[in-house]
Amino acid sequence: MTTDFSAGSIPVTYREVYAICSHNDEPIHKDVYQKLLAQCKLSSDVLKVIWNLVGPVEGTVTRTNLYKTLALVAWAQHGKKPSNKLFETFSGKEYPIPQLGDLSPVKNLKIYHSLQKNPAVLGLSYLDITQLDTINVELAPEKKGIFLKHSEYIVTSQRCNSKVTRRYNDFVALYELLLSRFPYRIIPRLPPKRIVSDAHFLESRRRGLHRWLTLISRHPAICYDGLLMFFLTDQGTDVQYRIRDIFRRAPDEFMTSDHAANAKDYLPKDCSEFASNREQVRSLVHIIGKMKLLADSDVERGLACAKDTEVLSHQFKALGTINIGQISSTKWPIMQKGFTDISRDLNSLWNKTEQHATLEQITVCERLDLLLDVLVGHRDLCERLEKGLAQDHQTALAKMLSLKKRKIQGVIRGADPDTVEQLETKMLMQENVITNMELRSDFSIYCVHMETQLVHAYLETLSSILSSLISLRMRSHTELANIWKQAIPTAERYLSVDQNIQKSNGSS
Known part of the structure; x- marks a missing residue:
């Protein structure tokens, strides 16, 4: 087919779909292409014609053929039979736009194949990561237990198209199982539990659970795992018990990964970068943590300022209505009208101040919290490996040395051959243990290498966070200044009253 796709004839939608299907402008994988066709809601016979x-x-589809596919799908959706002749007879300005529905499954499959293509390179931007899933966690209406109240959360997943109810202990069960299933991956800390909690604590914990589950659901190595899928979709009760019963014996990632046996081949030649990356992440934890504290303090000051302005507004309103008896001066009623006007301006002022502080909490503080959760998770991962795997490896080596020493001593002393043979059997078993430990060690370092790339992808958010902060501050100062400007005429009327009084006192 020699169809000419000139720039003017290609709809913007075609380019957007190509960006969704293609990774780094490469040809589209056939599985991704097939998933795209599945979203078109056409019969299998029609799809087969388009495929042919x-x-x-x-195994791949070019950009041009994708554009042709979209045009054929659009024509087929309008009742036309797909064929080359449709292109030959087309005389419109722009090719038709198909109805494709939700393309999230297509995005996810593209990301999955891109990860499989080069196991040593994450190859995902922060935008790619956000497309893996969109999670929402909201507090459900409070229920009372027999003795204590407990909070429930409504959890929704865009990728799974699911909505489930979960308790905090369900999150705890998932967290513990994830640490067992993915011991060499970033598993962020859960927000704390408290027996006696108030509304502020519950909201803070809800935000923490939302961030936590968002990070887990967008983790490239975890997002497709059955454990997470169960948590996001199961509609049963007592999830914390059933999820443990089902997944507590599940092997860890090392036992199931296709890359475990040859993980060493994916490691950088210069392994000193791991120590360097670890120190860099520790420094970032300190810096981002400090930025987060400052941002939180700024939001708290904004909310406190809004509260003070609200109180001040009420006081001016009270001055505008108070009856202080007969006054010879005729200026008090005029002043009272001014107090009422100022009260309204201050009311607008505290509303705007509160809105801006709340918006900064969402767009700046929460995103800094998300980034900090990732960084702390990476730091915790490195510490787990140092305390766990490295120590286990040293213990295994020490045991092997002990067995060798016992064998040598037994041979020297002329020990029973059966005893020596038993020692040799134990040594062989221990060698297998050490070999397995070395493979596991290589795999753990490989995972840390990938997790460091994940951290780098999340660091991309710093630029947008800073941009949001600047934009919010500019907008806040402009809107608040405009409100103060609106209050100037009223304030001048008060000043004119005071000035008249001063002039009167001066002339007397």
Whole structure:
């Protein structure tokens, strides 16, 4: 087919779909292409015709053939039979736009294949990561237990198209199982539990659970795992018990990964970068943590200022209505009208101040919290490996040395051959243990290498966080200044009253 796709004839939608399907402008994987066709809601016979006309060649689809596919799908959705002749007879300005529905499954499959292509390179931007899933966690209406109140959360997942109810202990069960299933991955800390809690604590914990589950659901190595899928979709009760019963014997990632046996091949030649990266992350934890504290303090000051302005507004309103008896001066009623006007201006002022502080909490503080959760998770991962795997490796080596020493001593002393043979059997078993430990060690370092790349992807958010902060501050100062400007005429009327009094006193 020699269809000419000139720039003017290609709808913007075509380019957007190509960006969704293609990784780094590379040809589209046939599985991704097939997933795209599945979203078109056409019969299998029609899809087969389109596949045969412009489908994959050697397992991939070019940009041009994708554009042709979209045009054929659009025509088929309007009742036309897909064929090359449709392109030959087309005379419109722009090719038709198909109805494709939700393309999230297509995005996720593209990301999955991009990860499989080069196991040593994450190859995902922060935007790619956000497309893996969108999670929402909201507090459910409070229920009372027999003795204590407990909080429940409504958890929704865009990727799973699910909505479930979970308790805090369900999150704890998932957290513990994830640490067992993915011991060499970033598993952020859960927000704390408290027996006696108030509304402020519950909201803070809700935000923490939302961040935590968002990070887990967008983790490239975890997001497709059955454990997480169960948590996001199961509609049963007593989830914390059933999820443990089902997944407590699940092997860890090392036992199931295709990359475990040859993880060493994916490691950088210069392994000193791991120590360097670890120190860099520790420094980032300190810096971002400090920024987060400052941002939180700024929001708290904004909310406190809003509260003070609200109180001040009420006081001016009270002055505008108070009856202080007969006054010879005729200026008090005029002043009272001014107090009422100022009260309204201050009311607008505290509303705006509170809105800006709340918006800064969401767009700056929460995103800094998310980044900090990732960084702390990476730091915790490195500490787990140092305390756990490295220590286990040293213990295994020490045991092997002990067995060798006992064998040598037994041979020297002329020990029973059966005893020596038993020692040799134990040594062989211990060698297998050490070999397994070395493979596991290589795999753990490989995972840390990938997790460091994940941290780097999340660091991309710093630029947008800073941009949001600047934009919010500019908007806040402008809107608040405009409100103060609106109050100037009223304030001048008060000043004119005071000035008249001063002039009167001066002339007397």
